[in-house]
Amino acid sequence: MSMMDKIKNMLKGHEDRTSKGIDKSGDTVDDKTQGRYGGQVDTGQDRLKDEFGTERRDRPPQS
Secondary structure (H helix, E strand, O other): OOHHHHHHHHHOOOHHHHHHHHHHHHHHHHHHOOOOOHHHHHHHHHHHHHHHOOOOOOOOOOO
């Protein structure tokens, strides 16, 4: 079992908290870099959410 599989198993059932953590981490990076890498941070957040399955497809994204 790979490390990514272990992480996914630990996060299973906590999708909302995982999504909030990814968003908060990205916001922290944006603050520390004064928004210079905003596009890259957003892309990273989206990829993490896709990888961990935290975005629910049946509801619109929250602002």
